[in-house]
Amino acid sequence: MTKFDEFKNKEKFLQDDKLFYPGIGDPNLKPVLTEKINLAADDFKKLADKGNATDKEYQNVIKFGLDRFADLYLQLDTEDRERVCSYFEELMDIVGLESSDGHLNNFMYGFDPTKK
Numbered sequence: 001m002t003k004f005d006e007f008k009n010k011e012k013f014l015q016d017d018k019l020f021y022p023g024i025g026d027p028n029l030k031p032v033l034t035e036k037i038n039l040a041a042d043d044f045k046k047l048a049d050k051g052n053a054t055d056k057e058y059q060n061v062i063k064f065g066l067d068r069f070a071d072l073y074l075q076l077d078t079e080d081r082e083r084v085c086s087y088f089e090e091l092m093d094i095v096g097l098e099s100s101d102g103h104l105n106n107f108m109y110g111f112d113p114t115k116k
Helices: 003-009 027-050 055-067 078-095 103-109
Strands: none
Touching: 003 027, 003 078, 027 055, 027 078, 055 078, 055 103, 078 103
């Protein structure tokens, strides 16, 4: 089983004391958020399967994946948005991507604090 499959198969948005995550704020959102995260994993896997994907291509996949959350963004509390970002960081770790090119910061804070 690949790391992407392992990622997709694990239950998401559960309480995680290591991350100080209390669990999903609104349990009704859990299946929808899980599906969106798993779609992002599929996007990463497709790109990884190409064998020669660039950092920019992965960063575009991150932006596309985060854009899937736009319809629910206002329903997510800070902890849930942080958890979404940490799932993307796990996907980045799988492919060895160092930077989201600011996309995670934009999602979390509405801007990238590293850019002036």
